Amino acid sequence: MSEQTITPTAPATAPAPRRALALPGFLNRSTLLRHLLLTVLAGVVLFLLTQQLDPFRNFQLATVAAYLCATAGLTLLVGMNGQLSLGHGALMAVGAYTVALTQNALADRGITGNQVLPLSLALGVLVTMAAGAVIGLAAARLRGPYLAGVTLAVAIAVPAATVTFDEVFNSEQGLSVAVEPPPLSLGLYFPNERWQAWVALCGALLTMLLLANLVRSRIGRNLRAVRDDEVAARLSGIHVARTQVLAFVVSAASAGLGGGLMALLAQSVSPGAFSLTLSLFLLMAVVIGGLGSLSGAVWGAILLVALPDLTHDTTTWVSLSPAVAQRLEGNLPLAVFGLTLIVVMIAAPGGVQGLLRRIGAGARRRAPAR
């Protein structure tokens, strides 16, 4: 149980046998039930958390949730299927722009209100899935650095497309997104950030639930088999290319949802928000978090939000000359992120999640048997 209490948002993904001893029989038999229960539990805990947090922390929580969709999808692709993507920031952009255009088009026709959110988010996911399928088809034929090259091209091409088709995407200035305030039934002074956190957390929990089930299913085993040895997988009757395309599509869908949620949170989309840097940050985050499991994606998403904030607080806390502080302001988070990556790779190659698991295992060994 120790692992679940540490990461309440992460449905179980670790090997089953350990948990099999601790859970009641009916939960042990049904993966879906177990994951559903965990999701509901995580939902309750997070709901209580949003009640206690101040608006800014709620906004950060919402941002973590939006990032989590993307990092979870990326973990599935990189960690479970062994394909590399440097273009997930661009896939998020596809989702974000779709949501922005849908929301604005609906608002233009006088259809407003929060009930259209699921529709535009679903549309964002669908369009991103289509984009992911195209990239995935190409990716399934490529290996290693060539695959990285193609996805890198996507990361660069998508921002450029917003400039080329500036009538639709309004070039580098981007679009503002028509978003309704929280439903009035919640109260006139209901903090908008708490509402945003709820919306984003719903998306993130749904993503985690679906991905966790997928990972534990036959498809999940196929994904891992292809990652570990393509020839062996093919010999066991797995269609390698199809599995790889599927992984890319699922991963793209998650990224699209993450991007769509980002668009709703920021109430604006612009190519600058989905630059190559974001793609690289996402990849770094899942590596630092731990590639082996979806729980690692949670740590990655938290790091993406917490590190820039922490470094800003540190620079204001340490009194520096204004000139130095100004120079550090935007650049320090980059340096800290890189440094964290190096340290984590040396000290804990399994990422944060791997480290926690090792600590957990050590504690269990030392503890007297009950």
Add this chain to the structure above:
Amino acid sequence: MKALTRRGLSLATAAVLLTAVAACSEDANTPPAEVPGVTAGEIVIGSHMPLTGPAAAGYSEIAPASKAYFDYVNANGGVHGRKITYKFMDDGYNPANTQTVVRKLVLEDKVFAILNGLGTPTHTGVLDFLKTNRVPDLFVASGSRSWNQPDKYPGTFGFNTDYTVEGKILATHIKATHAGKKVCFMGQDDDFGRDSLVGVEQVLGAGAVVAKEKYVTSNQNVAPQIGALKAAGCEVVVLATVPGFTALSMGTAARLGFKPAWVVSNVGSDYLTLSKVLGAGKVLLEGMVGISNLPSPVDMSDPWTAAFKKIHDQYNGSAPFNGNTVYGMSVAYLFVQSLQAAGKDLTREGLLAAIEKGGFKGPGLAPFRYSKDNHAGYGGGKLTKVTAGNQEFFGPVYETDSAAGPVNEYKEERPAPTANTIPAAA
């Protein structure tokens, strides 16, 4: 296994109880009480600025200059006994970062107002957020017309002369001195370029601009656009460009052997900034016509420049003194003016009402347009020309509106700064 079920049950019970407690302490129906960011001795305000990234060159010097002026005012007793604390945060000119830093300022640091947030794409994204939280959004550092929507964004006010007004005045100059010549336009592919073109065509007529080109800041190659302007036989080129792209356009044109008369909008025509970018190529700037509304940073005979330089040397000495410094101090001066006008009992509503009453006079050559139904900033400017490496004002001060109104000369003189360069209390 039974123990586990029991543990699960107790956990669920605890969760339900907690929910009940949380629901009882619901704060969703009570409005907040006191004025955020204001105490008896302090006013906390914030801003988002490009301190790093593509727009940092030059623009990163604005906020420190404003802060220097506030420090000076604070050292002289503050405004109505309150010291001004100015927190400006870096957004790297990335709209996504602007979202985060402005939320941090408003929700966590609880600032009273956002002052002089810089950039059209960056600031557009936070308009709705600031409106929802009823935060005064004062003197935005951009000439987009978006800031002037009092019905939609009652708390937002512009500062710069808007790009359409600029375009109309530049076009008036072209009409007078380059009559019959082929006029072309090159602008940034956003509100900046579009608004400026609207102004130019307003005066010259819709079909008068022979060729129109646009650029984006992420692509440093402007040869195709400049080549097209050359092929169209342009004799006068209006540039709605940021400094880097003014320099790029002129440099590229020189390489292509294309020598039109350059007429450049305010943000892209500061000689000190351009000559630094161009280096030895600064001879290309000879004859360039620009527009400005604030005193020249090199003209120490201007009483405002001299007064600002004195404060700059004392509180911001390590930074260079240029157009950005004068700009930052002018914004800070206007903010202190509005605080003085809002009186001792400072509230957000009171401050907005004081600004809407208008009538502020300061370093600007043309007047502010603030009123109940106009939230645009300066309404005009004066033309500048580079001769023998000197950028100097010439001609009268022009004034106009952002619509179809005529371009008029503005005759009223600015007042001189007060003895201590702090606006008098109302």
